[in-house]
Amino acid sequence: MVSILLMVKIMKNEVRKFQEFVRRNKLLWSNEREIIAEQVFENHFHFTADELFIQLDQKGKNISRATVYRTLDLLERGKLVGKIQLQSGKHIYEHIFGHQHHDHLICQECGKIIEFHNDKMEKIQKKISRKENFEMQGHCLKIYGICSKCQKK
Amino acid sequence: MVSILLMVKIMKNEVRKFQEFVRRNKLLWSNEREIIAEQVFENHFHFTADELFIQLDQKGKNISRATVYRTLDLLERGKLVGKIQLQSGKHIYEHIFGHQHHDHLICQECGKIIEFHNDKMEKIQKKISRKENFEMQGHCLKIYGICSKCQKK
DNA sequence: TTAGGGTTGAGATTTGGTCTCAATCTTATT
DNA sequence: AATAAGATTGAGACCAAATCTCAACCCTAA
Numbered sequence: 238m239v240s241i242l243l244m245v246k247i248m249k250n251e252v253r254k255f256q257e258f259v260r261r262n263k264l265l266w267s268n269e270r271e272i273i274a275e276q277v278f279e280n281h282f283h284f285t286a287d288e289l290f291i292q293l294d295q296k297g298k299n300i301s302r303a304t305v306y307r308t309l310d311l312l313e314r315g316k317l318v319g320k321i322q323l324q325s326g327k328h329i330y331e332h333i334f335g336h337q338h339h340d341h342l343i344c345q346e347c348g349k350i351i352e353f354h355n356d357k358m359e360k361i362q363k364k365i366s367r368k369e370n371f372e373m374q375g376h377c378l379k380i381y382g383i384c385s386k387c388q389k390k
Numbered sequence: 391m392v393s394i395l396l397m398v399k400i401m402k403n404e405v406r407k408f409q410e411f412v413r414r415n416k417l418l419w420s421n422e423r424e425i426i427a428e429q430v431f432e433n434h435f436h437f438t439a440d441e442l443f444i445q446l447d448q449k450g451k452n453i454s455r456a457t458v459y460r461t462l463d464l465l466e467r468g469k470l471v472g473k474i475q476l477q478s479g480k481h482i483y484e485h486i487f488g489h490q491h492h493d494h495l496i497c498q499e500c501g502k503i504i505e506f507h508n509d510k511m512e513k514i515q516k517k518i519s520r521k522e523n524f525e526m527q528g529h530c531l532k533i534y535g536i537c538s539k540c541q542k543k
Numbered sequence: 544t545t546a547g548g549g550t551t552g553a554g555a556t557t558t559g560g561t562c563t564c565a566a567t568c569t570t571a572t573t
Numbered sequence: 574a575a576t577a578a579g580a581t582t583g584a585g586a587c588c589a590a591a592t593c594t595c596a597a598c599c600c601t602a603a
Contacts, residue, residue, distance in 0.1 A: 459591065480590075
């Protein structure tokens with residue numbers, strides 16, 4: 238009797254994309270990178286590096302803070318996550334892969350973040366850069382204010 | 391013989407504006423606040439809190455770092471200076487009073503900052519906020535890239 | 544002149560993040 | 574399967590920017 242055991246590692250599409258990025262850049266694929274990426278893509282919306290570290294810790298994954306930061310950097314370089322700087326100076330992360338580029342409305346009261354995208358504005362930015370002979374690589378637009386819920390309070 | 395000594399303190403317009411702001415908010419006007427404000431408005435273009443502290447130190451003004459930071463916060467609250475966050479997470483300051491609102495092109499190579507203003511973009515932002523029932527208080531737009539000089543290198 | 548309370552300085556502390564380096568793991572090559 | 578080269582990791586030291594603490598001091602109104 239012959240039994241064939243097929244070990245297929247189920248890997249989320251996003252995690253696989255990250256693995257491809259890592260290999261493409263001649264870096265090594267490690268357990269830690271996989272665990273961190275999995276957790277990142279389980280998180281919906283925005284999270285901080287430290288939140289991620291604590292989540293992993295609570296799941297019993299003993300991964301050091303340094304590795305979490307290093308891996309988030311890598312995910313950012315691979316354009317799989319985006320890093321957003323808040324007014325306080327803190328950073329939050331969000332998925333990018335599979336998402337359209339967008340900017341943010343940030344509530345100063347409760348911290349709520351609303352995403353939006355506006356093509357016209359992107360075009361204007363390109364035009365301004367061209368005028369200044371500036372080679373535009375990216376941009377960051379944040380609108381600060383009070384969200385509808387907090388206005389009612 | 392009678393001699394009248396008229397002591398008129400020459401105060402830059404911007405410094406006076408700050409003084410007014412301080413008084414309006416029922417805070418006290420101190421020597422330190424005056425010295426710091428003077429230095430702020432002597433600086434042209436952008437500077438960091440620490441640069442300001444060092445400038446004062448070199449002039450023999452013994453003002454503590456804490457006071458410099460505190461006063462910059464006040465100046466910001468009074469809308470006399472603006473605080474800009476760079477991608478590195480560091481902050482730089484710039485005058486606002488008497489200047490038109492503007493956004494920034496930031497060279498990733500040499501750090502050069504080019505200011506610009508675009509009305510159409512401001513309008514779009516207001517429209518977006520309105521759509522989301524968001525009470526817009528301010529915004530921050532930074533375009534990152536390579537300036538013309540650095541492209542040639 | 545005085546009282547009340549805002550402001551300051553020096554240095555400790557916090558925060559978010561990076562660095563160090565020996566031990567460990569990954570991968571390509573035998 | 575064994576090996577070697579080199580990438581990665583963990584623990585904790587370290588760093589810079591900024592904030593906090595609190596006693597001493599200064600500003601202002603009365």
